Amino acid sequence: MDPAYIRNFSIIAHIDHGKSTLADRLLEYTGALSQREMKEQVLDSMDLERERGITIKAHAVRLEYHADDGNLYQLNLIDTPGHVDFTYEVSRSLQACEGALLVVDASQGVEAQTLANTYLAIHHNLELIPVINKIDLPSAEPERIKEQIENIIGLDASEAVLASAKSGIGIHEICEAVVKRVPHAKGDPDKPLRALIFDSWFDPYRGVIILTRILDGKVRKGQKIRLWTTETTYEVDGLGFQSPKPVPCDELSAGEVGFLFANIKTVSDAKIGDTIYEAARPITEPLPGFEEMKPMVFAGLYPIESHEHGLLRDALEKLRLNDSAFNFEPENSVALGFGFRCGFLGLLHLEIVQERLEREFQIDLITTAPGVRYLITLGNGDVLEVDNPTKWPNPSEIIKIEEPIIDATVITREEYLGEILKLLEEKRGDQKKFEHIGGGRVMLVYEMPLNEVVLDFYDRLKSASRGYASLDYHLSGHRVSPMVKMDVLVAGDPVDALSIIVHKDFAYERGKGLIERLRKLIPRQQFEVALQAAIGAKIIARESIAALRKNVIAKCYGGDISRKRKLLEKQKEGKRRMKRVGRVEIPQEAFLSVLKVS
Numbered sequence: 001m002d003p004a005y006i007r008n009f010s011i012i013a014h015i016d017h018g019k020s021t022l023a024d025r026l027l028e029y030t031g032a033l034s035q036r037e038m039k040e041q042v043l044d045s046m047d048l049e050r051e052r053g054i055t056i057k058a059h060a061v062r063l064e065y066h067a068d069d070g071n072l073y074q075l076n077l078i079d080t081p082g083h084v085d086f087t088y089e090v091s092r093s094l095q096a097c098e099g100a101l102l103v104v105d106a107s108q109g110v111e112a113q114t115l116a117n118t119y120l121a122i123h124h125n126l127e128l129i130p131v132i133n134k135i136d137l138p139s140a141e142p143e144r145i146k147e148q149i150e151n152i153i154g155l156d157a158s159e160a161v162l163a164s165a166k167s168g169i170g171i172h173e174i175c176e177a178v179v180k181r182v183p184h185a186k187g188d189p190d191k192p193l194r195a196l197i198f199d200s201w202f203d204p205y206r207g208v209i210i211l212t213r214i215l216d217g218k219v220r221k222g223q224k225i226r227l228w229t230t231e232t233t234y235e236v237d238g239l240g241f242q243s244p245k246p247v248p249c250d251e252l253s254a255g256e257v258g259f260l261f262a263n264i265k266t267v268s269d270a271k272i273g274d275t276i277y278e279a280a281r282p283i284t285e286p287l288p289g290f291e292e293m294k295p296m297v298f299a300g301l302y303p304i305e306s307h308e309h310g311l312l313r314d315a316l317e318k319l320r321l322n323d324s325a326f327n328f329e330p331e332n333s334v335a336l337g338f339g340f341r342c343g344f345l346g347l348l349h350l351e352i353v354q355e356r357l358e359r360e361f362q363i364d365l366i367t368t369a370p371g372v373r374y375l376i377t378l379g380n381g382d383v384l385e386v387d388n389p390t391k392w393p394n395p396s397e398i399i400k401i402e403e404p405i406i407d408a409t410v411i412t413r414e415e416y417l418g419e420i421l422k423l424l425e426e427k428r429g430d431q432k433k434f435e436h437i438g439g440g441r442v443m444l445v446y447e448m449p450l451n452e453v454v455l456d457f458y459d460r461l462k463s464a465s466r467g468y469a470s471l472d473y474h475l476s477g478h479r480v481s482p483m484v485k486m487d488v489l490v491a492g493d494p495v496d497a498l499s500i501i502v503h504k505d506f507a508y509e510r511g512k513g514l515i516e517r518l519r520k521l522i523p524r525q526q527f528e529v530a531l532q533a534a535i536g537a538k539i540i541a542r543e544s545i546a547a548l549r550k551n552v553i554a555k556c557y558g559g560d561i562s563r564k565r566k567l568l569e570k571q572k573e574g575k576r577r578m579k580r581v582g583r584v585e586i587p588q589e590a591f592l593s594v595l596k597v598s
């Protein structure tokens with residue numbers, strides 16, 4: 001199609017502001033889906049996505065729209081993941097667009113994620129169309145939200161579209177605004193091929209499916225293409241676009257968005273952000289912005305049943321086929337046996353992987369406390385990257401420890417400020433910005449260690465603000481910090497999987513809290529169990545669990561067998577989540593309790 005009639009756009013919004021509902025409505029309005037075919041939130045294809053109500057994978061849907069000017073337009077709607085863990089994927093999806101709908105909830109207003117995504121869009125020079133959604137709500141205040149968009153983001157909101165994705169208000173206006181305000185796709189179909197990979201996934205029949213935006217040139221079936229970073233040549237087996245069902249086509253040309261497959265074996269061979277070009281017409285420079293996706297959060301995954309180790313490895317390998325951001329390597333814990341050290345983009349990514357392992361592969365897991373990757377300079381000049389407390393070097397050899405630092409943006413109401421400021425302080429945050437943004441709300445920007453966020457920051461922020469705080473962050477660098485390794489001893493034995501890295505000044509308090517929580521979580525045994533937290537040889541906290549005296553069954557009266565069985569089953573259920581470490585049975589919660597501070 002002539003690029004003058006192509007519009008590539010995306011929807012950016014804070015979580016729950018109505019992105020998926022609006023996308024569905026646009027599909028319905030343009031006839032891509034009849035109402036009968038319409039399943040709620042078609043763009044979120046994975047079950048897990050649907051259940052959690054989040055979008056994990058970006059998708060691109062081609063819509064045909066007959067505009068008021070009498071012309072037929074091709075609108076490519078590129079869906080973006082809505083979570084801070086997937087910022088890189090969002091940025092690549094935005095790179096494939098010329099414009100974006102900036103959806104803001106008419107009663108909630110601008111939130112942290114709205115801002116973060118808007119800055120990304122501005123960085124990519126996208127034309128932003130403000131859409132004030134949910135105007136059907138009695139609490140909607142579109143005028144106030146317009147002001148917010150102007151004051152906080154600095155965007156002209158006088159022509160914002162007022163919409164209700166739920167009841168279908170403003171959908172025609174949104175389509176017209178896309179046609180009129182989003183710049184048309186540019187690009188020359190006769191130039192050598194240059195195309196951006198903005199998403200990829202593994203299909204068991206076709207191999208890797210690539211979602212791509214063609215910048216220049218054309219791609220056809222049978223064509224030999226090359227990928228810039230891997231320098232590998234493939235032959236295109238097939239191509240098409242999603243509408244939203246896959247529709248095969250003969251060629252994709254400059255300005256268009258679609259998918260292709262070329263017998264590529266794993267997603268790590270078709271990296272998001274990489275450039276596709278034609279083998280016969282090489283280009284001299286790739287598209288800008290490519291980055292290797294780097295895990296930022298690390299945790300150990302162990303099967304509860306040690307014979308499931310092979311099963312877990314196979315499952316991790318299968319997941320990795322489809323998720324190049326996730327990595328793993330075998331690790332051996334004295335306490336937990338054979339398992340894997342895994343790297344994730346963030347906490348949500350970790351939870352998703354963990355849940356898929358349990359649900360799709362039926363493997364019961366013990367997950368150790370998530371941590372971050374430290375840069376450690378040793379006396380001999382070596383610099384180590386350490387993401388596992390068990391690999392922490394001997395303190396006498398360490399010259400310098402640097403930890404990853406983030407810039408965190410929090411938007412909240414004034415009444416919760418006191419609690420939130422206290423929390424940020426406790427989490428070793430340094431204030432960089434404090435701004436009243438109108439409507440009784442405040443925007444805070446803090447520099448703080450990522451390590452503190454992977455502890456229990458989300459939960460604490462939520463309770464400090466009764467849910468009225470939004471958070472977004474990005475990695476800003478590293479900072480020298482006096483971190484130490486804290487070990488936990490259960491009945492005299494160090495439990496390696498409970499070791500954590502903490503700031504020296506907070507070690508005593510954390511150790512004390514941790515030991516207290518463990519005392520409540522570890523069930524009584526036949527003997528008294530001592531719990532200790534230690535830094536090196538120095539014990540910094542101790543507690544003990546008194547010995548068990550009563551037998552559970554003895555509590556049952558008479559011979560009520562069904563009651564007895566129930567009790568035993570309950571115990572068994574409990575056991576599934578226990579791991580015997582030395583002489584003591586430790587429940588899963590204990591490994592995670594390392595995280596909680598209060």
Ligand code: GTP
Nearest residue numbers: 015016017018019020021053054082134164165166
């Ligand atoms: P994530 O996929 O989690 O990022 O959320 P989202 O931004 O896609 O939001 P989603 O479309 O799932 O909508 C969140 C909630 O708001 C759902 O319960 C929707 O039914 C509701 N919602 C969406 N649009 C409207 C609207 O215009 N009016 C009202 N009243 N509710 C809406």
